[in-house]
Amino acid sequence: MRILVVEDDDLIARGIVAGLRAHGFTADRVSTASQARLACEHTHCDAMVLDLGLPDTDGLELLTRLRAAGNALPILILTARDAVDDRIRGLQAGADDYLVKPFDLGELAARLHALIRRAAGRSLNLFEAGPLRFDSSTGEAWLNGEPVELSRRESTLLASLIQANGRCVSGERLKDCLYGMDEEVESNALNVHIHNLRRKLGPDVIETVRGLGYRFGWVRR
Amino acid sequence: MSLRVRLLVVIGIALAVLWSGAAAWMLRDLDRSLQTTLDERLAMSARMVSALLTRSALSEAGSPIRDRGSLIVPGNEAMACQVRTLRGEIVATTRDPARTPWQGGDLGYQMVWLDGERWRTYTLRAGNFYITTADRLDERALLRRRTALAAGIPFLIAGFGGLAALWVGVGRALSPLRELQRKLGNRRPDELEPLQTQAVPPELGPLVRSLNGLLDRVAQSIQRERNFTNDAAHELRTPLTAIDTHLQVARLTQGEDAARALQDAATGVARMRSTLDQLLVLARLEGRASFEDGERITARDALDRALATQGAEFNERLLISMQDVRDRPLDIPATMAVVALRNLIDNALKYSPMEEPVEIEVLGRDDVTIYRIRDRGAGMSDDELAMATQRFWRREHGMAGVGLGLTLVKVIVERFSGGISLQRNPAGGLLAELTLRHVRA
Numbered sequence: 001m002r003i004l005v006v007e008d009d010d011l012i013a014r015g016i017v018a019g020l021r022a023h024g025f026t027a028d029r030v031s032t033a034s035q036a037r038l039a040c041e042h043t044h045c046d047a048m049v050l051d052l053g054l055p056d057t058d059g060l061e062l063l064t065r066l067r068a069a070g071n072a073l074p075i076l077i078l079t080a081r082d083a084v085d086d087r088i089r090g091l092q093a094g095a096d097d098y099l100v101k102p103f104d105l106g107e108l109a110a111r112l113h114a115l116i117r118r119a120a121g122r123s124l125n126l127f128e129a130g131p132l133r134f135d136s137s138t139g140e141a142w143l144n145g146e147p148v149e150l151s152r153r154e155s156t157l158l159a160s161l162i163q164a165n166g167r168c169v170s171g172e173r174l175k176d177c178l179y180g181m182d183e184e185v186e187s188n189a190l191n192v193h194i195h196n197l198r199r200k201l202g203p204d205v206i207e208t209v210r211g212l213g214y215r216f217g218w219v220r221r
Numbered sequence: 222m223s224l225r226v227r228l229l230v231v232i233g234i235a236l237a238v239l240w241s242g243a244a245a246w247m248l249r250d251l252d253r254s255l256q257t258t259l260d261e262r263l264a265m266s267a268r269m270v271s272a273l274l275t276r277s278a279l280s281e282a283g284s285p286i287r288d289r290g291s292l293i294v295p296g297n298e299a300m301a302c303q304v305r306t307l308r309g310e311i312v313a314t315t316r317d318p319a320r321t322p323w324q325g326g327d328l329g330y331q332m333v334w335l336d337g338e339r340w341r342t343y344t345l346r347a348g349n350f351y352i353t354t355a356d357r358l359d360e361r362a363l364l365r366r367r368t369a370l371a372a373g374i375p376f377l378i379a380g381f382g383g384l385a386a387l388w389v390g391v392g393r394a395l396s397p398l399r400e401l402q403r404k405l406g407n408r409r410p411d412e413l414e415p416l417q418t419q420a421v422p423p424e425l426g427p428l429v430r431s432l433n434g435l436l437d438r439v440a441q442s443i444q445r446e447r448n449f450t451n452d453a454a455h456e457l458r459t460p461l462t463a464i465d466t467h468l469q470v471a472r473l474t475q476g477e478d479a480a481r482a483l484q485d486a487a488t489g490v491a492r493m494r495s496t497l498d499q500l501l502v503l504a505r506l507e508g509r510a511s512f513e514d515g516e517r518i519t520a521r522d523a524l525d526r527a528l529a530t531q532g533a534e535f536n537e538r539l540l541i542s543m544q545d546v547r548d549r550p551l552d553i554p555a556t557m558a559v560v561a562l563r564n565l566i567d568n569a570l571k572y573s574p575m576e577e578p579v580e581i582e583v584l585g586r587d588d589v590t591i592y593r594i595r596d597r598g599a600g601m602s603d604d605e606l607a608m609a610t611q612r613f614w615r616r617e618h619g620m621a622g623v624g625l626g627l628t629l630v631k632v633i634v635e636r637f638s639g640g641i642s643l644q645r646n647p648a649g650g651l652l653a654e655l656t657l658r659h660v661r662a
Contacts, residue, residue, distance in 0.1 A: 011463040018478060080458040080459060080462070102461050102466070105470070
């Protein structure tokens with residue numbers, strides 16, 4: 001799952017991105033509101049971590065504009081502004097959650113999982129379908145009750161497909177979920193991960209929709 | 222002593238003195254008139270008796286005592302009248318002839334002692350007789366006391382009544398002050414709204430306006446302090462967040478990632494230390510702490526020390542020129558001169574392209590040394606120049622620093638009678654001119 005981190009402070013941004021990656025997310029960082037708008041328009045992300053003190057536009061204004069444009073992306077405000085009024089303003093402007101710096105990376109990851117889960121209409125991280133049980137917060141998977149070892153990319157890929165709720169997901173979007181903007185992606189990388197998932201969980205865990213993309217195969221219809 | 226009691230005492234004493242003086246003067250005048258009236262009554266009575274004697278045949282007789290004896294007229298013990306012959310034989314008297322030994326031929330008013338009592342007498346000669354009329358003086362004193370009492374009691378009543386009325390009146394007149402005291406006393410510490418001025422008497426208007434001015438200044442001061450605290454907390458929280466986050470990442474990762482996270486945490490620590498140093502210097506400067514450490518520094522040494530704190534990578538960018546630099550020390554503690562210079566040079570290096578030079582010109586004058594620091598960066602607009610020395614103001618978010626560098630320079634030159642001016646460099650970028658005084662010869 002890909003998180004867009006909008007943070008102007010280089011040092012803090014590096015820490016957030018590294019921490020989210022350590023928690024299994026794909027994280028990209030932009031430092032201005034205009035870069036954040038561009039990223040939202042041209043790439044896929046599952047949630048945004050937004051700092052309020054941005055150099056070009058205040059984070060609240062960016063939030064208001066995104067919501068006004070109909071963007072329903074889950075957004076978590078991460079800021080040093082800790083006054084109750086600030087929190088109220090942030091949530092009223094359309095934020096889904098609010099966290100004050102300094103923060104615990106585990107808590108940030110858990111909140112992001114919750115936001116993404118809720119956006120998909122689920123209330124639990126644990127997903128069960130057919131012989132598969134999958135915990136999107138830890139990336140752990142069980143097949144017929146037996147644990148299956150998945151790499152970070154594989155669990156991210158599986159989570160992204162489950163997150164789509166049976167809809168078809170394009171290859172490009174899956175690549176956005178798996179790789180950050182600063183990472184080089186080999187042309188067959190996505191196919192390799194899909195092949196590995198099918199090998200570990202069974203060939204029908206992912207359906208290929210010719211010309212459109214891929215779909216989770218065990219979704220309850 | 223309360224204002225009410227003080228007013229009562231002051232006005233009461235003034236009234237008592239004035240009224241007592243007036244009463245004393247009036248009583249003295251009344252007493253004089255009374256004595257004169259009583260004396261005239263004595264004289265008039267004597268003349269009346271004289272006139273009666275003159276008309277009667279008694280005045281031509283030789284010795285009426287021999288014919289008829291002394292005539293005794295019963296009368297008041299405090300008043301007396303006596304008619305006697307020139308030889309002293311008493312013809313008529315209001316007292317027992319044995320107790321009326323007025324003798325002699327002294328005419329007019331006299332004071333005499335008789336039976337242990339003082340008398341005021343008036344003696345008149347009418348033909349062959351002396352006529353003496355007399356008042357006992359203790360009776361006159363009694364009359365005087367009664368008169369004084371009759372005249373004094375209204376004064377006393379008016380005096381005490383006036384004081385009571387004054388007590389009540391002052392109390393009522395001071396009620397707006399008590400109301401003001403109550404309102405201020407009931408206020409919460411953070412309640413700094415101005416007091417209402419409509420219902421206040423005109424005399425209290427200036428006081429209430431002054432209080433409102435004070436409340437306004439206190440509110441502004443608290444707001445400034447609050448902003449400063451918020452900004453300081455924010456600026457400290459930012460490096461703290463960086464340190465905390467990178468330490469967590471270091472725990473979550475291994476190898477190169479963990480090492481990078483620890484390095485970033487160390488960068489955060491350095492940034493926090495720098496922020497704290499700047500805040501502490503600012504607090505000491507604004508708290509009027511003493512910097513009299515005795516160390517003074519010359520203009521050249523101050524620049525050398527400020528340059529020594531810059532990284533070696535910046536040396537090639539610095540173009541330094543000196544003109545008439547004096548050896549007389551600067552009139553500012555060495556650490557403060559170095560901080561001011563270092564901050565200006567830091568800014569010039571930080572906000573100009575790496576490939577552009579920063580010029581430092583040092584000009585010596587008799588009384589001052591002027592440091593001109595020119596960079597070729599983006600410079601500042603007029604609005605930005607106006608805000609540049611405000612606390613925590615930064616031209617761009619995300620740049621290193623907390624926005625206290627120029628604030629510190631400003632506070633330092635204000636504290637040590639120097640000067641700082643920021644203007645656009647004609648060749649592009651910013652020109653900062655720092656003026657520091659020399660120690661007087």
